[in-house]
Amino acid sequence: MKIAIIGAGMTGLVAGYRLSQKGHQVTIFEKSSDIGGLMGGFKIGNTSLEKAYHHIFSTDNYIINLTKELGLEKKLKWHEEKTALYYDKKVYPFMGAKDLLNFKPLSMVAKIRLGLVKLWLQYDNNWHKYESVTAVEWMKKWCGDSAYKVIWEPLLRGKFHDKYQVVSMAWLWARIHTRGNSAKLGYFEGGFRIVADELAKKINGKIILNKVVDLEKIEKDFDKVLYTGPSKEVEYLGAINVVFTSKQSLSPYYWHNINDVKSPFLCFIQHTNLIDKKEYGDKNVYYMGTYLPNEGGLMDKNDEQIKKLFFDYLKKIFPKFDEKLIEENWVWKFRNAQHVVTTNYQIPELNPSALRASPLDRGDENKIFQANFAMIYPEDRGTNFAVREGEKVAVLIQSDPQ
Numbered sequence: 001m002k003i004a005i006i007g008a009g010m011t012g013l014v015a016g017y018r019l020s021q022k023g024h025q026v027t028i029f030e031k032s033s034d035i036g037g038l039m040g041g042f043k044i045g046n047t048s049l050e051k052a053y054h055h056i057f058s059t060d061n062y063i064i065n066l067t068k069e070l071g072l073e074k075k076l077k078w079h080e081e082k083t084a085l086y087y088d089k090k091v092y093p094f095m096g097a098k099d100l101l102n103f104k105p106l107s108m109v110a111k112i113r114l115g116l117v118k119l120w121l122q123y124d125n126n127w128h129k130y131e132s133v134t135a136v137e138w139m140k141k142w143c144g145d146s147a148y149k150v151i152w153e154p155l156l157r158g159k160f161h162d163k164y165q166v167v168s169m170a171w172l173w174a175r176i177h178t179r180g181n182s183a184k185l186g187y188f189e190g191g192f193r194i195v196a197d198e199l200a201k202k203i204n205g206k207i208i209l210n211k212v213v214d215l216e217k218i219e220k221d222f223d224k225v226l227y228t229g230p231s232k233e234v235e236y237l238g239a240i241n242v243v244f245t246s247k248q249s250l251s252p253y254y255w256h257n258i259n260d261v262k263s264p265f266l267c268f269i270q271h272t273n274l275i276d277k278k279e280y281g282d283k284n285v286y287y288m289g290t291y292l293p294n295e296g297g298l299m300d301k302n303d304e305q306i307k308k309l310f311f312d313y314l315k316k317i318f319p320k321f322d323e324k325l326i327e328e329n330w331v332w333k334f335r336n337a338q339h340v341v342t343t344n345y346q347i348p349e350l351n352p353s354a355l356r357a358s359p360l361d362r363g364d365e366n367k368i369f370q371a372n373f374a375m376i377y378p379e380d381r382g383t384n385f386a387v388r389e390g391e392k393v394a395v396l397i398q399s400d401p402q
Contacts, residue, residue, distance in 0.1 A: 003397065004029065004218050007228030008207055009037025010383055011371050013199040014066070014390025015226055015397070016207075022398050026205030027222070029213045035200055038334065039383060041193035044245070045281040048191035051332040052241055053269050053287045057182035060384035062391065063195075064186075070198045078184040079274050084253035086260065086268070086317050087150060091251065110147045117142050121173055122180035127378050130169035132343050138169040154259040158266030161237055161292050163340045170378040171341040178379060185254075187275055192383065215355055219367060224397050227355055227370045230336040231348035234374040238294040239337035242310045244329040245283040250318045258317070264298070264309045265290040268317065283327060288314065294335045303331040339374040339381070347377050350396065369393055 001024045005012045008030035016026045034040050041048035056063055058078065067076050085094040085103075093099045100111050117139075130138065139152045156164040156172075188194055200207055219225050230236055242265070249270070256268040269287040277284055288310050292298050298306060307329060315321050352370050371393035373381030 001025070001223040001398075002221070003027070003224045003226065004213075004222040005226045005228065006213060006215070007031075007037070007372075008035040008196075008200075008209075009228060010039060010196070010386035011373075011390040011393070012037075012226065012228040013196060013203070014387050015228075015371065015394040016203045016205065017199045018391060018394035019398060020202070020204035023204075024398065026203055028203070028205065028207045029211045029218075030207065030209050031212045033210050035207060035209070036193060036196040037386075038337065039192040039196065041191050042330070044285070044328070045279075045283075047279055048193040049243070049271075049280070049285065050192055051243070051330075052239065052334065052337070053267075053271065053289060054187070054192050054383060055274065056186040056382075056384055057179060058184050058186065059178060059182045060186070060382075062387040063384045066387050067188075067195065070195065070202070072188070072194060072198060075189045075194060076186050077189060078186050079254075081182075081185050082252065082254045082273055084251065084256045085151075086256055086258050088260075089316070091253075091256065091317065093253065094257070105150050106147055110144055114143050114147045114151065118176060118180065121176040124173070124177070127170050127173050127177070130173045131345070131378075133169045134165060134343055135167050135169045135172040136165050139172070150259060154261050154263075155257060155266070157261050158258070158263070159291055159338070160340060163235070163237070166340070166342045168341050168343045168345055168378070170345070171380065174378040175380055185274060189279070215368070223367075225368045226393060226397060227352075227368060228372050231339075231352065231370065231372060231374045232354040233346070233348050233352070235340045236294060236336040236374075237291045237338045237340065238299055239289060239291050239334045240298060240306060241332045241334075242288045242307060242329065243332065244286050245280065245327045246286070246322075246325045247283060247327070248320075248322055248325045249284050250286070250321055256317075264313055268314070291338050299333060299335075306331050341377070345377055347375050348372070350393075369397055 003019055003024050003026050005016050005028045008028050012028055016028050020026045038052045039050050039054050041050050067073050083095050085092050087105055092103055100115055140148045160167050251270050254273040265288040267289050271285040311323050351366050355368055371389045376385040379385050
């Protein structure tokens with residue numbers, strides 16, 4: 001079959017790889033100038049770095065198995081997770097039971113409730129019972145108001161902006177359940193870009209960059225079409241990442257949750273506390289990231305305005321932060337970077353009529369397929385599940401009769 005794939009993110013690349021393995025002729029169309037989607041990289045020193053921060057968990061079997069198949073397992077290195085939490089002008093280590101017990105902003109009762117809830121969600125496999133209740137309601141009830149206000153509300157607001165009150169507890173269950181069972185964090189020498197590049201090399205077909213396609217037109221030239229862009233049935237938020245390098249080390253931790261609803265960013269990452277800074281010319285690499293509406297507000301600000309807002313707040317977290325020591329900096333904006341997972345979430349259809357501009361009259365309802373991170377449920381979107389969706393849709397396309 002001649003198969004067109006719209007989008008050269010991880011899902012599109014994996015699907016293209018699997019379909020070409022079965023002898024199908026694959027053409028991938030990508031509207032941007034690069035492959036990889038949200039894990040697309042840019043050059044920094046002699047290596048590549050993701051525009052959006054990435055790591056994988058030891059439970060991420062789909063991408064781990066793909067890595068082995070591609071012969072990249074020696075490039076995947078595992079590291080200890082070092083997590084902290086910023087609250088009320090102080091950075092606290094937040095990596096386990098001992099740190100929780102030493103976390104002074106919460107009472108002992110609140111800390112015990114918080115710890116028990118985490119354990120419960122980590123080992124409870126029945127996520128369906130969380131679908132119809134919001135994360136706000138559930139966490140308030142079981143963790144209590146104080147733990148909700150200090151821990152969960154800032155994180156939910158940071159992740160879903162003004163939509164945080166409608167987010168399903170099933171989504172938060174998946175975050176805690178999946179990550180709570182992971183022992184270490186994985187990262188690729190050379191960045192995640194090496195996975196995208198290896199997939200592209202092995203695809204028997206063409207990858208056409210800087211190409212926006214008309215779905216109605218290209219379906220006439222192909223037997224099957226896979227669309228991996230945003231689903232029209234789902235609401236999305238955008239994202240902004242500010243990335244910078246500096247000789248200055250600000251923290252002993254890798255990941256920092258910023259638990260202040262007034263912060264312009266949700267998380268602060270000292271990437272070189274996971275990966276040796278020698279990989280980046282002996283410089284520390286940092287990310288500051290947030291989610292927000294696709295249009296308006298911060299999305300309409302220019303790079304200098306965004307950097308000023310972020311760097312000014314960073315000085316509140318780390319008073320010793322010296323902006324003059326910054327060597328390089330970048331601002332990356334992404335639209336449709338996070339889908340809003342509401343209660344009783346409806347997964348987008350595999351063969352969506354919404355993608356067509358005109359009604360069908362040829363009896364080819366199953367000619368157009370879609371696969372994207374809005375179809376990952378209840379888990380949150382991520383590289384591992386992007387691989388899973390690419391594998392799954394490839395099987396469906398090749399098993400579907402012409």
